[in-house]
Amino acid sequence: MRRRGPNSASGTRAPAPSSAPRQVHGTPHGRWMPLGKDGRLTLYARTDGGLLRWTQRSAGGDRWDGPQFVPVAGLTDVTVVQGANAYVHFLGRRERAGADGPKADYVHAVQYQTGRPVTAWRSLGNFHREREAGLKAGAPAGAVDAQGTVFVFARNAGRGLQMRREGKGGKWGAWQDLKGAGLAAELVPSVTASGLVEVFAPSDSGVQQWRQDAPDGPLVTAQPSQFYALAGSATALETAPDRLTYYWTDANTAGVVAYRAGAWPLAVGGYPGDGAVVALRTPLDGYDCTVLAQRGAGGTLLIGVCGTEAEQGGVWWSDTTKECVGDPALALDGHGRVVVAMRGRDGGVSVARQEDGPGLTLSPHWHRL
16 A cells, blocks of 8 residues: 555544535646546635535435535645545645745645545645745646555746655655746646656746656656647646647647647637636547636636647537636546536535436536535
C-alpha cells in the first residue's frame, strides 16, 4: 500500500455539522464533481473556513445529501484531482498568521471513498524560504499518475514552475524548480492512459509545456508553441490513447480552439466569457463524442458537442440560458449519463442530467442543492 487505506481511522475526521447555513463563495479548480467507485457523484464548493460537500444518495439518483462542512482554516485556493483508484485529492494553498506577518503554505488531504471523511490536511510547505516571496506563490494544480503518485504544481514568485511529488510509501520528495518564465497563474496538468504526466501553461511568450517520456520519469521541457491562450481558459482531454486535446479561448480572436500536438489550433466556435472550457468524452447515439461546457460571454452556460477529434466537422453549441458564475463541471454518473453542475449568480449550486433520447438533451429542470 502506498498509504493507509480508506478504512483507516488514523488522521481522519468527519465533516463538522453546520449550525447555520453556509454560503457558497466559489467552486474549486479542477474537476469538482468526481465519480466514486460506487457510482455516486460528489460535488464540492468553497465556503468560509473550508469546503462544502454534497453526495448522491444512490448511483445515478436525483437525491443528494449535504451540504457537509469540511473545515480548513486560511484556505485561499483549492484544486480537486482524482486518480485511477477513484481517491479524491485536495490540493490547497492557505495563509496563516505568523509572528512577522502572514505566511503561505500548501496542504494536501484525501477522501478515499464516496461519503467517507476527509483526512487531516497535511502541510507540503512552500518552495520559497522568504515569507514575502512565499505569499506571491500561485494556486496549486495537480495530477495523479497510474501508480497513484500525486504531483503538485504551482507558479513561483518569479513566474516559473515548481513541482513536488509524492514518493514511495507516501513520503513526499523536495520541491523542484522546473524553470519556465512568464507563466500565467492557471496551470493544466494531465495524465494519459499509460500514466504519463504533462503540464500545459499559458505564458507571456505563448504556450509552455512539460512532459514525461516514461512513467515515474522526470518532467522535461517541451518545445514552446507560439499560441496564446487566455489565462484560466485551458483544459485537457485524452481523445485517443496517450493523445491529449487542449481546448482554450484564443487570446487574439476570443473564440474557442482545439489543439493537438503536431497540428495548428482549430477554431471551434462558441462565445466564451471568462473562465475555463471544460470537456468530457462520452458515446452519444453510438458515436464517440466530446462535450464542452463554458460560461458564455452573456453570462449563461453554453454546451457544445462534436465528434471526438472531429472538431473540423463542426461543434454544435447551445445556450442553456442558465446564469453561470465561474467554471462549470461535467461528469458521467453511475449510469453513464452526462451531468452538468454550475454555480448561479445567487450563489446556489445546481445540477442537470442528460435525458433519455437521441443526442444530448439536458433536463430543463435543474436541481438546486
